[in-house]
Amino acid sequence: MDDIHFERHFRTPYSEGYYIMQGSSLQSNNRLGTVDIHFTTTAVHGTLILERELEEADLTKLIEQIDEDLVLSADMPRDDFLVSVYVGKDVGFYSDEYFAEENNDSLDFDDEDE
Numbered sequence: 560m561d562d563i564h565f566e567r568h569f570r571t572p573y574s575e576g577y578y579i580m581q582g583s584s585l586q587s588n589n590r591l592g593t594v595d596i597h598f599t600t601t602a603v604h605g606t607l608i609l610e611r612e613l614e615e616a617d618l619t620k621l622i623e624q625i626d627e628d629l630v631l632s633a634d635m636p637r638d639d640f641l642v643s644v645y646v647g648k649d650v651g652f653y654s655d656e657y658f659a660e661e662n663n664d665s666l667d668f669d670d671e672d673e
Contacts, residue, residue, distance in 0.1 A: 561581075561583075561595060562581055562582050562583050563579065563580070563581055563591070563621065563624060564580050565577040565579060565580070565594075565625075565628060565629060566578045566580055568593075572593075573597060573598045573599075574595065574596065574597045574598070575577070575592050575595070575596045575629065575633070576594070576595045576596070577593065577596075577629065578590055578593055579591040579592045579593060579609075579621070590610060591605070591609060591610060591611070591621075592594075592607065592609040592610050593607075593608050593609050594606065594607045594608070594625055594629070596625075596629060596630060596633075597656055598633065598635045598637070601637070601638050602637055602638055602639045602640070603630050603637045603639070603640045603641070604641050604642075604643075605622075605625065605630075605640065605641065605642040605643070606642075606643050606645070606654060607622070607625070607643065607644045607645070608644075608645045608646075609644065609645070609646045609647075610646075610647070610648055610649065611646070612646050616649055618644065622640075622642055625642075626640050633669065645665075653672075
């Protein structure tokens with residue numbers, strides 16, 4: 560895979576999450592997907608979510624690049640790297656703040672009915 564780089568969006572003692580970006584210029588810097596990596600005592604588990612389908616050869620190259628750049632560089636012992644791959648689309652980002660605003664909006668709406 561050409562021009563792939565990873566941008567970390569979270570890290571815990573035993574897990575990391577990355578955005579997978581493709582392209583080097585600001586205009587072509589597109590998110591290809593995300594990968595969450597979880598380290599256990601014997602194996603590393605990955606959840607790869609792609610925003611578009613890839614050819615099998617490109618998919619295996621991407622998994623190898625994730626292994627080399629992210630898993631092996633973490634310097635954690637492992638017997639295997641197990642990866643679940645999904646293809647989907649981003650439908651939104653939700654947080655406590657979103658739900659608090661939504662609840663406040665619905666309370667305001669209810670007050671108008673009285």
